Amino acid sequence: MKVEDLILVSIDDHVVEPPDMFTRHVPAKWLDQAPKVVTTEEGFQAWEFKGNRTGTLSLNAVVSWPPEEWGLDPAGYAEMRPGAYDIHERIRDMNRNGIFASMCFPTFPGFSAGNLNRGHDDLAYIMVQAYNDWHIDEWAAAYPGRFIPLALLPTWDPALMVAEIRRVSAKGCPAVSMPELPHIEGLPSYHDLSHWGPVFEALADTGTVMCLHIGQGFGALKQPQDAPIDNFIILATQVSTLAAQDLLWGPAMRNYPALKIAWSEAGIGWIPFYLSRCDRHYTNQRWLRRDFGGKLPSEVFRDHSLACYVTDPVALKVRHDIGVDIIAWECDYPHSDSIWPDAPEQVMREMTDAGASDDDINKITWQNSCRFFDWDPFRGLPLDQVTVGALRAKASDVDTTVRSRKEWAALNAARTAGAAAGS
């Protein structure tokens, strides 16, 4: 297999929501209370909802910036590569990176919608639904087959979550983004079935995947006050193990055999170590008399999991100890961990170094994701039309120049002026 023969489905990217996203999805009587984009005193755009403001962290929109300009400061739309928020430019950037299909996590709402769920009231619920309608009916539907939709939930209310899971599932959405560690967000933990039981049941019943994106549960790690920012970025994946522990050793996986969990951007290197330790604990600490229905904990984990990674070269060498049928690649566009526009070359390099067969590569780059989400992004297209080579052939005019934030702002201003003059 050559680089141009790869088929790439990225199971974790991000959308920076465009400013007009709510206008067509909120009932008229609530529209003036919907989140809206305002310009801050510092001149950056931020979303405002119920008096709270949430900007876009520049680390979350760095694609095409020089690494020296990345950071934790806010970034406005004007400075971003338009592929961050514009669906048509996104498709062009996906083509250039050889990616046929993508699942996009939210930006300003937070991965489990904490910024929409404020107040736990009707207004919050309406905005979560509006977000999902925009995401499914506009963003993901604009280019059929190119996006696997992902919905948000009103996490505070089990009955509303169940209703929303069934509603979005009926609209064709196979996935929801959920908290890694709800007890860190002031919700009952995943051990508490009085809150999560009906949710797990609705997920299992509809075949909807719960996606646990890293970064949510970092508050579970009591860090030194003098720890540097590096700790947050490097240790974020440690939290995935804590979440796996609650879901595997609590009631979730064992009581709901059809429950499906994606470990989004969690990396995969922690998995064989964690599963060895689980199996050793289970077989060694027999005084605890745990029951995994005749299976090992590692088998139960694999029955329920899709393990997602951007880059993890050593772990790919022990892919059969992880489970080559549960590993899925992701791109993370336009975040700082993203690989753009040369993802295919890096994927192939890591696969080659790990000695992966063509079968293993196909499983990891698209087949496992399509099976797990029960989703056929190609919809009858011949596979030779969805390869890296075929997509890049359509994207020869995509400009991949690295530009400073200032240069991006000037370029985007010129484009806006041109569009205004032309209209």
Place this chain on the structure above:
Amino acid sequence: MKVEDLILVSIDDHVVEPPDMFTRHVPAKWLDQAPKVVTTEEGFQAWEFKGNRTGTLSLNAVVSWPPEEWGLDPAGYAEMRPGAYDIHERIRDMNRNGIFASMCFPTFPGFSAGNLNRGHDDLAYIMVQAYNDWHIDEWAAAYPGRFIPLALLPTWDPALMVAEIRRVSAKGCPAVSMPELPHIEGLPSYHDLSHWGPVFEALADTGTVMCLHIGQGFGALKQPQDAPIDNFIILATQVSTLAAQDLLWGPAMRNYPALKIAWSEAGIGWIPFYLSRCDRHYTNQRWLRRDFGGKLPSEVFRDHSLACYVTDPVALKVRHDIGVDIIAWECDYPHSDSIWPDAPEQVMREMTDAGASDDDINKITWQNSCRFFDWDPFRGLPLDQVTVGALRAKASDVDTTVRSRKEWAALNAARTAGAAAGS
């Protein structure tokens, strides 16, 4: 290489301190205030110091018990296999398990002496010194070459720590047990050189290894209130990554090039994943402008580390990505994770499954530990006298029968009565 040709140095075992340990090491005027063994209302022995009592958790003394009898309840000396606390029986058990040399971590003081350091006063300091004198001059000295001594520190006071490091080093002790995450124990974090700087300097200067045993920093993980005990046992090794992060990305490793750190009982599977992530972070997040002196973070980590494991079959397959020169095996006798009396067979099975060469096996089972601690346990003995085969030949009479706690109590009572009748 055959099982009987293995040479085993276990770099993590545990001593349950015998009741008379302080009598010969505390100055007369303080002796009545030394920790002493009392019998609790429930009939178990516990150490009492400054009004606080600390028993031995039965999980920490399970060797030769049926797994159904393990647990979190207290265990008295009467129920234990005598090798837990009796040096002569310990040597017999080591011979039976083919282990030539052993480093023993403390039990009732806690791994960083929290139960001796109570009050941060002269009395605490005297007892820490007495503990070290007993450990070095009695326990480890009883069978020359069979034990690598390990000292405790008065962690609250940098000047006292420095004095104790120099004192025990001059007595020939190459290692101290220290907190994994001092900020969890109410001490300044390892980022704070005003507290730890002189300590790191004394360690580096004397070539003393700081050993960070798992289990100390578990409080750094904010667990759900309804989490089961399994979380504590399985997730304990997650804390090692947090400690590595503070020591690698804080000033310790980079400011003290000769500082040596042993990751005791941490397992090794987390290391290649963590180091890949560190190197990716360093090369990718260039806006942070971190300086590792021209090296990668992974190289700096390996320069300072000994990575210790009891069993970790998948990780051994990627031993060269971890660093085959920094991996060391350990037995963990008499804890519940210990492998006794068949450690040699399990070690060889994991090595064979991982395709390890004889050279790799020797590095991991003894050479790396001996080099890192700058310690020659064999002291001129020919290597064929320290192999599993040679040691087991001396131990054919060691009884390996699994007995219930009640049966052990009866057996030990009979022995005590026999000894009394014979004296």
